[in-house]
Amino acid sequence: MAPKHIAILGGGLTGLSSAFHLSRRFPSSTITIIEKSKTLGGWASNTERVQLPGGRGSVVLEGGPHTVRPASNSVLELVNLLGLSDAVIATPKTSPAAKNRFLHVPGTPGIYEIPRPSLSYLWAPLRFFITPGLSFELIRGWNRPKDVLDESLESFMTRRGHPVTARVLGSALVHGIYASDSRLLSVRAAFPKLWELEEKGNGRILWGLLTRSKKEKEAEKEKEEEDRKRYKLGNVLKLMDGVSVYSFRDGMGTLAEELTRSITKNPNIRVLSNTEITALRFDEENGFEIATQRTNPVHPSHIVSALPLPALNKIIPDTHPLPYLTTNPYNSVTAINIVFPTAKIYPRGFGYLVCRPEGDYAADDAGILGVTFDSESLSAQDNLAPGERITKVTVMLGGPHRAPDTALPVVLAHLQYHLNRRKPLPEPLVTRTWQQRNCIPTPLPGHLERMEKLKEALSGGGWDGRMEVIGAGVRGVSIGDCVESGKTVGMAW
Ligand SMILES: Cc1cc2nc3c(=O)[nH]c(=O)nc-3n(C[C@H](O)[C@H](O)[C@H](O)COP(=O)(O)OP(=O)(O)OC[C@H]3O[C@@H](n4cnc5c(N)ncnc54)[C@H](O)[C@@H]3O)c2cc1C
Known part of the structure; x- marks a missing residue:
């Protein structure tokens, strides 16, 4: 049976995507989206x-x-x-x-082009930092200790390659995507492909990459095409032919604005903006009770939390604690x-x-x-x-x-x-x-296992699967990850 009333906590891109998709899946459910800022969209509205x-x-x-x-098919679908x-x-x-992408190495004036695999690598100034990592990666066999189930990107790149390459390339990459320290970031959560390729190449990532058979490549392509069928892409795929990245004429804020416009037109969706959630309680009679500093309490039958995890931690009751909300x-x-x-x-x-x-x-x-x-x-x-x-x-x-x-x-x-x-x-x-x-x-090493345990905790202990926790803190920070998590939330309801 469709949920009677779904409350979506937090109106960032994850919350907006959840409202959009849940309202299509459950057209008869009432949906209330509660956001503390005046405008919806979170960081994606700046x-x-x-x-x-x-x-x-x-x-x-x-x-x-x-x-x-x-x-990201989920964004193309939007x-x-x-x-x-x-x-x-x-x-x-x-x-x-x-x-062309460049790197600045502190202490040296100027920026240097990150070399591509071509002859020009031989005179690229950055080769001095990259070659040690590549060489060791190619000659070292399996060297992952048995008890290592996850580690930081820096530790991974040092173990497989060289500390200099790890510091120069690894740290810069993590600055660009996570604004974080590569010595802290979980390689499995942030770059799962690297972990898989290491296993596939029996230690050697490059070997794993270069030895993919034609059959394997075809199977990957087939899987991608099969997965694509889950999305309503219309003619948008054609628009993306030969495209590296994209945005919108009036900036990335367009996505949040248009999502907001679309959901506010839907009579089943109530938007409470400028409304900070102060507490989430268990109400014997009504199920959940969400208290805010501005409106009467909201009594949903189901909840999607699209809040940053520390913000969720502040509002849940002591009687029903949830693990790992403040770990990262x-x-x-x-x-x-x-x-x-x-x-x-x-x-x-x-x-x-x-x-x-x-x-x-x-x-x-x-x-x-x-x-x-x-x-x-x-x-x-x-x-x-x-x-x-x-x-x-x-x-x-x-x-x-x-x-x-x-x-x-x-x-x-x-x-x-x-x-x-x-x-x-x-x-x-x-x-x-x-x-x-x-x-x-910054997802720290062990993040994936911790998020599984959080999911387990939400399936019992009074929560009983009626609340799902998603958003940048759970399954990846990119716009694509956030929109995708809104598309797949509440599948078991
Ligand atoms: C500077 C920067 C650059 C980025 N660049 C890119 C990029 O180029 N490409 C890319 O793919 N991704 C990029 N990202 C990542 C991506 O934009 C974010 O991860 C994504 O927008 C997060 O969306 P979210 O809805 O999960 O979280 P948020 O945007 O954090 O939304 C959470 C919402 O919850 C609300 N909230 C919090 N507490 C409460 C409360 N108590 N009551 C009610 N509401 C509350 C907040 O106001 C907020 O609106 C970038 C992020 C940043 C910050």
């Missing part, structure tokens, strides 16, 4: 279009997610069902923004958009990441994790007056750098050093700073 001074036109500025990968095809802007795989740390990120009044100030590419300094996280690099070259990859978002040329970048700071220096002159000086420019950068036309506290979780 988008704004601003006018440039002097009638130069307007640009999109983003504090949260910038792009999505076309591999693009189709919400009629967003015309709003999509894509970065083709053949463009410099898709092909969350990192804060400051994003600074800077628009310069000149054409390109950087080499053509997606942007660059900064790796962990050799000692440890120090005040070095003002706490910069990476910089995206937005006017290279997403220039179609900007409506510029004829003949007008600008450069737009986003500087991400913080994460494991606990006290980043976000003062504009400091950030500009570091940019100048990273870009190896003799002259100072021109005075920006516009800047926008987004302080995003505790915005990305």
Whole structure:
């Protein structure tokens, strides 16, 4: 029987996707979505279009997610069902923004292209950091100790490869995706393919990758195509032919806005925004009771928690504790958009990441994790007056750098050093700073097992399968992971 009343706690992208999909699966159920902010969308709503001074036109500025990968069928499905095809802007795989990515190694001015597997590797400056890792990985056999069921990415890359490659490449990668420390991040939760390939290649990841037979590749492709059948993709797949990443003309906020528009049109969905949940109780008569600081209590028969796990931990009753809600740390990120009044100030590419300094996280690099070259990859978002040329970048700071220096002159000086420019950068036309506290979780080693135990706890002990816990803290932080978890929530109800 369909649930009578589902409450969705938290109206970030996970909560919005849950409301959208649950209302399609259970058209007769009442759904209440409760969100403490005025607007829905969580971190995925940090988008704004601003006018440039002097009638130069307007640009999109983003504090949260910038792009999505076309591999995520659940997001493509939303693009189709919400009629967003015309709003999509894509970065083709053949463009410099898709092909060229750079790295800054603290202590050395400039940024260096991350080499691709080609002849040019032989003179790429970064080869000195990459070659030791590749060489050891190729010659070392199985070396995973029996009792190691998970480990950090750094420990994995050091065990298979070399500590230098782990520090330089591994830390930069984790700065770019999780704004976190690769010495803490679970390799199995964040990069499950690496763990699988190690097993497949009997230790050697590259061997596992290179020795995939034609049959195995075909089987993988078939599985992908079979899986794709779960989604209503319309013609959107065609739009993604040869696409590396994509966004929307008015920024990533479009997805949250259109989801909000769609669910608020549905008479069965009640949206309580600007409403902080203060407690979740068990009510003998009505099942659950959700108390908020603004409205009468809500009495749902079923609950989806799409809250950050520490926020859920604060509201559950002592009588019904849930394990592991506060195990993983969350990192804060400051994003600074800077628009310069000149054409390109950087080499053509997606942007660059900064790796962990050799000692440890120090005040070095003002706490910069990476910089995206937005006017290279997403220039179609900007409506510029004829003949007008600008450069737009986003500087991400913080994460494991606990006290980043976000003062504009400091950030500009570091940019100048990273870009190896003799002259100072021109005075920006516009800047926008987004302080995003505790915005990305770091799944620590053992995360997958802990989340299984959380699921087990929710299946009994009074919860009895009537509440599901999803969101960035549970099954992956990408937009694709969050939307997918909203699509599959409540399948057993
Ligand atoms: C800076 C940054 C850059 C990113 N870049 C990318 C990218 O390029 N590509 C990509 O795929 N992903 C990216 N991500 C990841 C992705 O955007 C997030 O993981 C995702 O948006 C999280 O969605 P969520 O709904 O699970 O969580 P949230 O967005 O955190 O939503 C949770 C909601 O719960 C609400 N809430 C909390 N407590 C309460 C309470 N007591 N009562 C009521 N409501 C409450 C919050 O206000 C919030 O709206 C990025 C994330 C950040 C922060």
